Amino acid sequence: MTAPDDLARDAPPQRTRGFMLEWRAMTARTYVRIVGSLREPAWIFTDAVLPSLGMCSYVLMYRALGAPRSYEAVAVVGGILSAFWLNVLWGMGAQLYWEKQQGQLQLYFAAPCSRMAILTGMALGGVLTTTLRSIVGVSLGLWVFHVRVTAVDVGALALVFVITMTALYALGMTLSSLFLLYGREAWHVCNALTEPVYFVSGLFFPIRALGTLGYVSAALVPLALGLDALRQVLLHGAARGLLPLPIEIGGLFVFAVAFLFLARFALERLEALSKHEGRLTLRSQ
Amino acid sequence: MRTFVTRLRSATWLGWQLDSNWTDPFLFLVYTVLRPLATGLILAGIFWAVGSRARTPEAFAGFWLANAFHNFVNQALVGMGYAVVEEREEYETLKFVVVSPVGMFTYLAGRAVVKLAMAVIGVVMLLAIGAWLLHLRWPATGAHLGPLALTLALGVAATVSSGFLVAGLGLSMPRAAINVNEGIMVGLYLLCGVIFPIDLLPRALQNVSLALPFTYWYEALRRFTLGHGASARLGAWSDGTLLAALAASTLAFVLLGRYGYLALERRARRLGRLDQTTLF
Numbered sequence: 001m002t003a004p005d006d007l008a009r010d011a012p013p014q015r016t017r018g019f020m021l022e023w024r025a026m027t028a029r030t031y032v033r034i035v036g037s038l039r040e041p042a043w044i045f046t047d048a049v050l051p052s053l054g055m056c057s058y059v060l061m062y063r064a065l066g067a068p069r070s071y072e073a074v075a076v077v078g079g080i081l082s083a084f085w086l087n088v089l090w091g092m093g094a095q096l097y098w099e100k101q102q103g104q105l106q107l108y109f110a111a112p113c114s115r116m117a118i119l120t121g122m123a124l125g126g127v128l129t130t131t132l133r134s135i136v137g138v139s140l141g142l143w144v145f146h147v148r149v150t151a152v153d154v155g156a157l158a159l160v161f162v163i164t165m166t167a168l169y170a171l172g173m174t175l176s177s178l179f180l181l182y183g184r185e186a187w188h189v190c191n192a193l194t195e196p197v198y199f200v201s202g203l204f205f206p207i208r209a210l211g212t213l214g215y216v217s218a219a220l221v222p223l224a225l226g227l228d229a230l231r232q233v234l235l236h237g238a239a240r241g242l243l244p245l246p247i248e249i250g251g252l253f254v255f256a257v258a259f260l261f262l263a264r265f266a267l268e269r270l271e272a273l274s275k276h277e278g279r280l281t282l283r284s285q
Numbered sequence: 286m287r288t289f290v291t292r293l294r295s296a297t298w299l300g301w302q303l304d305s306n307w308t309d310p311f312l313f314l315v316y317t318v319l320r321p322l323a324t325g326l327i328l329a330g331i332f333w334a335v336g337s338r339a340r341t342p343e344a345f346a347g348f349w350l351a352n353a354f355h356n357f358v359n360q361a362l363v364g365m366g367y368a369v370v371e372e373r374e375e376y377e378t379l380k381f382v383v384v385s386p387v388g389m390f391t392y393l394a395g396r397a398v399v400k401l402a403m404a405v406i407g408v409v410m411l412l413a414i415g416a417w418l419l420h421l422r423w424p425a426t427g428a429h430l431g432p433l434a435l436t437l438a439l440g441v442a443a444t445v446s447s448g449f450l451v452a453g454l455g456l457s458m459p460r461a462a463i464n465v466n467e468g469i470m471v472g473l474y475l476l477c478g479v480i481f482p483i484d485l486l487p488r489a490l491q492n493v494s495l496a497l498p499f500t501y502w503y504e505a506l507r508r509f510t511l512g513h514g515a516s517a518r519l520g521a522w523s524d525g526t527l528l529a530a531l532a533a534s535t536l537a538f539v540l541l542g543r544y545g546y547l548a549l550e551r552r553a554r555r556l557g558r559l560d561q562t563t564l565f
Contacts, residue, residue, distance in 0.1 A: 042464040053471045060481035061331060061348060064515070066340025071331075101375070185307055192316055195323035204327055209334035240334075 296395020
């Protein structure tokens, strides 16, 4: 005879399906990203302090050139956004490469949930932790460089921030799927996408200074458009914006939707290609 | 000596393979120049943005010049730190290098040779871009080629010596090695006044800056190439005093690099950290 308690214990666990499964996978990955980042104090220094130190050099360069103070505010906003771009590259784009190197990538593919739920969780966790860490840059801007921000429309700021982050992290999800194929190249591609993207996005200067190249960048790189929009909300005329704010918000919305679809498509295609070429779990290529 | 040269040549060849064989030569060349080019273009973007509103635009040439030579620091100095990270964490081959006849010190010297060559490519390209795109002139009227050659030699010696120190830190601090490398790269860019005079730093940081050979290196490069430096504080020094400060700080870093590295390597061995992987 089997006792009722034993029967209950041996019964198959109730399976979570559909939306609830994806939701739980996403929140679980968000939790891991947040808790994991807090457990490594050295990375807090790298993610929070270093981008701000880089920003200081550019602010002091404006000062050395005798430029109007409003340019320093432009560089400070760029410095704060640089932390998010680094997180998109190294925390999203290269994440599946790290997982492959650690021998954990196969667990992602064996899990019952979709990869998009896992990537969305990583993105949410990345935005939250980087937002917390950007406090260092904000503090430097306000109390060390005395950047003045007046009469900010909080609603517009929230809208532009959310839509910029969606576009950026959707791009990160696309990159992460591309890096499924890569070995050492993933590291080099992330390196190659740092300073060049800073330049074409006008991270430390108004993108309008690039002339036609600035318009081309705004049409291709979400960081360029999002940064310009955030500067316009925060600094108004001193931002020396590229396009009217509503147009930039519309462009960011298009970026967000397009990259989310692209990420989903690329993930499916490149997962199949990686399996076909036997690279999915191949370390140290 | 002949043994050292043979081992150095082997280490250099291996370093070249490690750095470059992940792609074809053309793409590798593009990759090598992409980052330094972009950092230069960011400065150009700032210059274009400010335009006629700058009160002291003549300072820009000095910033561009120092930023170009800072490529040595990014490539060679920090690159030697990353060589340790790659060998230990990514390829897990550091232990084999340690027990090989080449040894870690000569191996790192070989890696440095490759990275210095890559840095030279970046510097030459940045100087050429500056001349072509921004009409900057090198060397300008008033340049002193003799002291400039001495300055270059001292700067390269300081770079490689500091690279050994960074590599030693990487050996003894496995978990934080990447953070140390990144911190040094950004920290030196700020502390040594690459793109602004150190006079703009708070006084305490200026004193830290004056303990580093690269501060004198960038100032001397500006002075002997363009005929003027950037810092009012260092501008009061004669050419001889500036060169003496560069030579003295370089000598200190050469000694620190040599003996500091060996001490750090011994420490890493004693603590069992030589092949301790923490990332992958």
